[in-house]
Amino acid sequence: MNLELQQFKADFFKALAHPLRIRILELLAEGDKNVNELQSLIGTEGSAVSQQLSILRAKNIVYGTKDGNKVLYALREPLIVDLLQIARQIFNNHLIDAISMLDKFNDENGNDSESSGK
Template identity: 80%
Template structure:
């Protein structure tokens, strides 16, 4: 595989490697939102949300569009929704395996 592609993937996954950034992406998967909406829905301070949005914008994962004096954010690529879904399925698979292993240990 091309080294540039591997670096792109590594940088992309680094940009996703924060719980608040994942929460923001999950919220944006439901539709575009302003910083204030994201702050309220995520239950986080505005500065923290803005900081994470800056990282996501820097990696072209989200886009921001000016609407008067506020910025409306959205996912740059709708495939992010699918990626989050696949990650959840992988997590669930690991959870099922762990539960199965614990059940076997009880026996």
């Protein structure tokens, strides 16, 4: 059972491991959208959006419902929004740590970050 859970997690994170898929999820966190809306908001080809949606659908991360001649996509699990927010917090923490290390490095080497244009 534990191995199955680990495999599920690995597959789940692999499905998230693409910048365009992350952007799609961020947009769907704001509400349901069709391919044309996503394409317009992202500024990329519809085929690229469709391809990434297909991967997200295959991993049961998003689902589509027919709306006339279009398909509206939505997050299958609202907790995805929390996951994306936590990932952003982790990123921000790493960024703060990197800035702090750079400041410390500059202080130790007599570099003034303001005079160096940073």
